[in-house]
Amino acid sequence: MPQITYVRTDGTSDTVEVPVGTSVMRGAVREGVAGIVAECGGAGMCGTCHIFLPEEQRLARGIAPIHPLEDEVLETTSCPRRENSRLGCQLAVTERCDGLAVDLPEHQVLP
Amino acid sequence: MAGSPIVIVGAGQGGMQAAASLRDAGFDGPVTLVGAEPQPPYDRPPLSKQYLNGEVDAAALALRTPAFYQNQDIDLRVDTRVAGIDRANAAVVLDSGARLPYERLILATGSIPRRLPVPGADHPGVLVLRTLAQARVLRDRLAAPRRVVVIGAGFTGLEVAAAARSAGHEVTVIEALDRVLARAVSVPVSEHVTRLHRGRGVDIRFGRQVEAIEGEADGPLRAVRLAGGESVPADLVVVGIGVVPDTALAAEAGLAVANGVVVDAYLRTSDPAIHAIGDCALFPSPFADDPLRLESVQNAVDQAKCAAEFIAKDGLAARPYSAVPWFWTDQYSDKLQIAGITTGHDRTELAGDPEQGRFSVHCFRGERLVGVESINRPAEHIKARRQLAAAGTLAGAV
Numbered sequence: 001m002p003q004i005t006y007v008r009t010d011g012t013s014d015t016v017e018v019p020v021g022t023s024v025m026r027g028a029v030r031e032g033v034a035g036i037v038a039e040c041g042g043a044g045m046c047g048t049c050h051i052f053l054p055e056e057q058r059l060a061r062g063i064a065p066i067h068p069l070e071d072e073v074l075e076t077t078s079c080p081r082r083e084n085s086r087l088g089c090q091l092a093v094t095e096r097c098d099g100l101a102v103d104l105p106e107h108q109v110l111p
Numbered sequence: 112m113a114g115s116p117i118v119i120v121g122a123g124q125g126g127m128q129a130a131a132s133l134r135d136a137g138f139d140g141p142v143t144l145v146g147a148e149p150q151p152p153y154d155r156p157p158l159s160k161q162y163l164n165g166e167v168d169a170a171a172l173a174l175r176t177p178a179f180y181q182n183q184d185i186d187l188r189v190d191t192r193v194a195g196i197d198r199a200n201a202a203v204v205l206d207s208g209a210r211l212p213y214e215r216l217i218l219a220t221g222s223i224p225r226r227l228p229v230p231g232a233d234h235p236g237v238l239v240l241r242t243l244a245q246a247r248v249l250r251d252r253l254a255a256p257r258r259v260v261v262i263g264a265g266f267t268g269l270e271v272a273a274a275a276r277s278a279g280h281e282v283t284v285i286e287a288l289d290r291v292l293a294r295a296v297s298v299p300v301s302e303h304v305t306r307l308h309r310g311r312g313v314d315i316r317f318g319r320q321v322e323a324i325e326g327e328a329d330g331p332l333r334a335v336r337l338a339g340g341e342s343v344p345a346d347l348v349v350v351g352i353g354v355v356p357d358t359a360l361a362a363e364a365g366l367a368v369a370n371g372v373v374v375d376a377y378l379r380t381s382d383p384a385i386h387a388i389g390d391c392a393l394f395p396s397p398f399a400d401d402p403l404r405l406e407s408v409q410n411a412v413d414q415a416k417c418a419a420e421f422i423a424k425d426g427l428a429a430r431p432y433s434a435v436p437w438f439w440t441d442q443y444s445d446k447l448q449i450a451g452i453t454t455g456h457d458r459t460e461l462a463g464d465p466e467q468g469r470f471s472v473h474c475f476r477g478e479r480l481v482g483v484e485s486i487n488r489p490a491e492h493i494k495a496r497r498q499l500a501a502a503g504t505l506a507g508a509v
Contacts, residue, residue: 041412
C-alpha cells in the first residue's frame with residue numbers, strides 16, 4: 001500500500017498507508033490525521049481538504065491537473081490558495097503515490 | 112464525566128462522528144458504538160455513485176481504519192442489534208440479552224427506505240438502495256444488460272438512473288409528480304436535471320402511479336404496470352421513493368416521536384439523558400419555521416459534533432444546533448449543490464446561464480433568502496453557505 005506523508009505548518013507530520021483507489025484526503029481522514037477536515041466527505045465542494053502539492057511531484061506521480069470546478073473551490077479556502085494548491089479529495093491515489101509528501105495549510109476553516 | 116459510559120446506537124456517518132468528536136472534545140470515559148450492519152462505518156453517498164459504477168470498491172468506503180477505533184479507545188460493535196432501551200435502569204439491551212449501561216445515550220439510528228405499497232413489490236427483482244449489502248446486489252445485477260425501471264425521481268433514484276444509463280442499460284424513470292426532485296428543488300433546477308437525463312437517453316415519465324410489479328413468482332420480472340394500463344418492460348426495478356426515520360427504538364422506549372425522534376435545540380430527546388442525531392432526529396432550526404428532519408451527511412456530521420460537545424462538557428456553555436443545511440448530488444458529470452432550506456420559497460432569482468449548464472437559483476420567502484441551489488458553481492454555493500450562516504446567527508440572536 002502506498003505511504004503518504006502529511007506535513008503540518010508546525011513541522012509535525014504523519015505518514016500513513018493509503019489504499020489505491022481512494023484519495024489523498026481519504027487517506028488522512030480514515031486515520032484521523034490532524035490538519036484535514038473534509039467537511040463534505042469528498043465531493044469537492046467545501047474546500048476543507050486543501051493541500052499543497054509541488055508541480056514536479058504531481059508530474060512525477062501522474063496526478064491529474066486541476067479541474068475547473070476544483071479550481072473554483074480553491075478560490076474559497078480559508079488559507080489563501082497558492083500556485084500549488086489542490087483539494088486532497090480530487091487526488092486519486094495510485095501505486096505511484098508511494099512516498100508522496102504533501103504540505104497542509106495552517107487551517108482548513110476560518111478560526 | 113470521566114468513567115460515565117456513553118453508548119451510541121447506530122454506526123453510520125452520524126454515530127461514527129459522535130464517537131470521534133467525543134474524543135476530540137476531551138471525553139475520556141468509555142464510548143461504545145453499536146451498529147447493526149456487518150462492516151465498520153462506511154461512506155454511504157458513493158453507494159449510488161462511484162461504488163455503483165465500479166470506480167471504487169467496498170474497502171475504499173471505510174470512514175476510519177480499524178486502528179483508529181483502537182487508538183481512540185472506541186468500543187465498536189458491528190453486526191449487533193439492539194432489542195430495546197431500558198430507561199429506568201439506563202441501559203441499552205442487545206438482541207443477545209447483554210446490557211450496556213449508559214450515562215448518556217445517543218440515538219443515530221438513521222432511516223429506512225419507504226416501501227412501495229403495490230402487489231409484486233416484494234419480488235426479488237425489486238431492489239432498494241440504502242446499505243452496502245443492497246448496493247452490492249444492485250451492482251451485481253447491473254453486470255449484465257438490463258431494462259431498468261427506477262420508481263421515484265428523487266436523489267437516490269436519479270443517481271441510480273445516471274449510473275445505470277452511463278453503464279449502457281436501458282433506463283426508465285417513473286415519477287408520480289410532474290417534475291424531478293419536486294420536493295427538494297426549484298423548477299429551473301428540476302428542468303435542468305430532467306434535460307440532463309433525457310439528453311443521455313433516460314425515459315422519464317411524469318404523473319404516473321405504479322399499480323403493480325409483474326413477474327414470475329420464482330423467476331424473472333416482466334414489467335411495471337401503471338395506472339391507466341400502461342406497462343413498462345423491466346428486468347430490474349429500483350424503488351427510490353424516499354425514506355422514513357428509524358424511530359422504532361425511541362417509540363418503544365416512550366420517547367416523544369413524530370416524523371422523527373423529537374429533540375430540542377441541543378438535540379436532546381424528551382429524556383435529557385438521550386440525544387438523537389442525523390436522519391432520525393426532528394429538530395428546531397433557525398433555517399426553517401417548522402421542525403426539520405434532514406437526510407444528509409452534513410446534518411449527521413454537524414449534529415454529531417454538537418451532541419458530542421454538549422455531552423463532553425456536561426451541558427456547560429452549550430451551543431444550540433445552528434449549522435447551515437447543505438446537500439449535494441452528482442448527476443452524470445454535473446454537480447447540484449443546495450445551501451439552506453429552499454422548500455417553501457415563494458420567489459426565485461436566477462444567476463448565471465442554464466443554457467451553459469452553470470447557474471444558481473436564489474430562493475426567497477418574502478424578503479428573506481432561504482437558500483441557494485447551484486449547478487456547477489461550487490464557489491457560489493460556498494458563498495451562499497457563509498451568507499446564510501451569518502443571517503442565521505443574526506436571526507438566532509434576535
